[in-house]
Amino acid sequence: MSERERIEQVVAGLHLPDVEWPPTREFFAGAARGELLIPKCRGCGGWVWYPQSLCPTCASREIQWRPVGGRGRIFTWVRVHRSFLPGLAQQVPYVTALVELEEDPMLRVPCMLVESDLLPAVGAPVEVCFVELQAAPRIVVPRFRLVAG
Amino acid sequence: VKPDIAIVGIGETPFRRSLPDDLQTLMAEACRGALDDAGLKIDDVDGIADSTGSYSVLHEVLRHLGVRRPVQIGTSLHASPGTVAAPLQAALLIEAGLATTVLAFSGCNWGSQRRGNTGIAHVDMEMKNAFEMPQGWYPQVVHFAGMARRRMALYGMKEEQLGAVAVAARRHAALTGEQALLGHKPLSLAQYCAAPYIAEPYRADDCCVVSDGAAAFVMTSRERAADYNERPVDVLGVGLGVLPMGEYSSLRGDYLRTAAVHSGPAAFAMADVSPRDVDFAALYDNFSGMVIQQLEDLGFCRPGEGGAFVEGGRIEIGGELPLATAGGQLAGAFLLGANLVTEAVKQLRGGCGGRQVAGAELGLVAGYAGAEHATLILGRG
Numbered sequence: 001m002s003e004r005e006r007i008e009q010v011v012a013g014l015h016l017p018d019v020e021w022p023p024t025r026e027f028f029a030g031a032a033r034g035e036l037l038i039p040k041c042r043g044c045g046g047w048v049w050y051p052q053s054l055c056p057t058c059a060s061r062e063i064q065w066r067p068v069g070g071r072g073r074i075f076t077w078v079r080v081h082r083s084f085l086p087g088l089a090q091q092v093p094y095v096t097a098l099v100e101l102e103e104d105p106m107l108r109v110p111c112m113l114v115e116s117d118l119l120p121a122v123g124a125p126v127e128v129c130f131v132e133l134q135a136a137p138r139i140v141v142p143r144f145r146l147v148a149g
Numbered sequence: 150v151k152p153d154i155a156i157v158g159i160g161e162t163p164f165r166r167s168l169p170d171d172l173q174t175l176m177a178e179a180c181r182g183a184l185d186d187a188g189l190k191i192d193d194v195d196g197i198a199d200s201t202g203s204y205s206v207l208h209e210v211l212r213h214l215g216v217r218r219p220v221q222i223g224t225s226l227h228a229s230p231g232t233v234a235a236p237l238q239a240a241l242l243i244e245a246g247l248a249t250t251v252l253a254f255s256g257c258n259w260g261s262q263r264r265g266n267t268g269i270a271h272v273d274m275e276m277k278n279a280f281e282m283p284q285g286w287y288p289q290v291v292h293f294a295g296m297a298r299r300r301m302a303l304y305g306m307k308e309e310q311l312g313a314v315a316v317a318a319r320r321h322a323a324l325t326g327e328q329a330l331l332g333h334k335p336l337s338l339a340q341y342c343a344a345p346y347i348a349e350p351y352r353a354d355d356c357c358v359v360s361d362g363a364a365a366f367v368m369t370s371r372e373r374a375a376d377y378n379e380r381p382v383d384v385l386g387v388g389l390g391v392l393p394m395g396e397y398s399s400l401r402g403d404y405l406r407t408a409a410v411h412s413g414p415a416a417f418a419m420a421d422v423s424p425r426d427v428d429f430a431a432l433y434d435n436f437s438g439m440v441i442q443q444l445e446d447l448g449f450c451r452p453g454e455g456g457a458f459v460e461g462g463r464i465e466i467g468g469e470l471p472l473a474t475a476g477g478q479l480a481g482a483f484l485l486g487a488n489l490v491t492e493a494v495k496q497l498r499g500g501c502g503g504r505q506v507a508g509a510e511l512g513l514v515a516g517y518a519g520a521e522h523a524t525l526i527l528g529r530g
Binding site for chain 1: 280284291295299346348400402
């Protein structure tokens with residue numbers, strides 16, 4: 001296989017997460033139930049985002065996935081007109097954003113917006129929703145939508 | 150540390166969209182060019198300041214170069230920060246008595262290997278696989294467009310200010326000729342504004358070129374430098390900076406600032422100069438907005454003022470602070486840093502024709518890679 005062919009094979013699947021990968025399995029299991037889960041340290045009470053098995057604040061390994069309210073604000077956003085991921089090529093132009101969750105502004109979640117014909121503004125309020133990307137094996141991911149307020 | 154070394158030779162392959170040679174051949178050719186420029190032989194080289202980040206690439210380059218004698222290898226940061234910081238590694242090796250003559254190089258063959266499919270970079274970072282790619286928050290152009298959008302919201306940066314960075318790079322590329330990939334493609338601000346977006350607010354002209362090529366430079370003590378071919382260029386200051394959160398820019402507490410806030414002051418202090426003393430600079434222009442960001446982070450202007458700074462021809466040759474004098478990475482070549490160093494050396498030697506910065510005595514080169522930044526200050530010897 002040429003380097004070029006290898007790259008194309010890798011890139012073709014990048015838009016689908018591996019929902020069985022142990023460090024993030026619970027996140028996707030939560031999404032499949034309609035819950036947005038974020039890891040929290042039982043030792044110091046701090047959020048641990050992105051997930052890791054050793055708390056960067058207190059070195060505890062007692063880290064648990066906890067449901068959050070799913071509301072936040074647009075920290076920044078990008079409308080993408082040319083997808084470099086073939087799996088998203090049918091969706092352009094799409095809007096993707098960093099959402100800061102209301103629980104803690106340092107919880108920034110990258111997320112596509114479901115109604116991408118509306119252009120958001122930095123600071124605009126949003127709420128989570130969930131989208132099934134694949135039926136079998138089932139892959140569900142969070143998205144966000146703009147809300148009034 | 151007060152570096153007491155100079156750059157005595159530079160080498161470049163042709164910079165093209167696509168070249169037939171593999172990466173190690175390109176890098177070895179650039180290194181040979183740097184040695185020839187200095188009047189050195191490969192057996193004179195006893196130190197390597199390595200920024201390949203790769204055992205296999207480094208040793209393939211040394212094999213292609215025909216390195217036979219024992220060499221010391223110094224390494225610090227990665228990719229372009231590693232190349233731009235290479236003079237600090239060279240100074241440490243030379244001043245410790247471990248080496249006398251140190252080679253540094255970088256190169257890239259993404260022009261032939263990836264052909265625009267930049268989606269492959271960073272696929273081994275698994276949190277990106279889990280949280281970013283499925284959300285379309287990928288690849289780099291999207292990450293950096295997010296920073297530009299945030300800057301527009303916070304500071305009122307305008308798209309025309311991004312355009313001013315792209316237009317200056319293209320103008321300088323035209324003055325450079327065929328060694329700049331887009332030297333044949335002039336760009337006006339009106340053309341810039343009329344072009345379609347890739348990832349708003351970025352258009353193709355805001356993005357670095359994807360190219361094949363390599364560049365190299367060789368360093369020795371100032372005392373020995375007098376013996377070599379060309380006018381030596383003195384290493385005056387080198388600063389390194391590292392920020393938390395690694396490659397996950399989405400998580401960085403201070404989302405916009407780069408580690409130039411650390412590398413810049415360190416380099417200026419070592420060189421005992423200030424931003425006002427700098428005659429020209431090559432900031433790391435992977436995307437146009439990052440030039441504006443580094444102008445602020447390095448202290449050329451205050452936070453939030455970088456957008457206004459680049460307007461009105463200030464960053465063009467003939468202006469107050471010419472940037473990307475050979476087109477930089479937006480219009481010249483994307484080689485992970487070494488071509489920015491070789492161009493600064495050419496400017497300080499003089500004789501760059503239509504793109505020569507008049508009276509160039511002090512130049513600044515910057516390398517950036519997510520969490521890392523390096524600042525190098527060079528002076529006419």
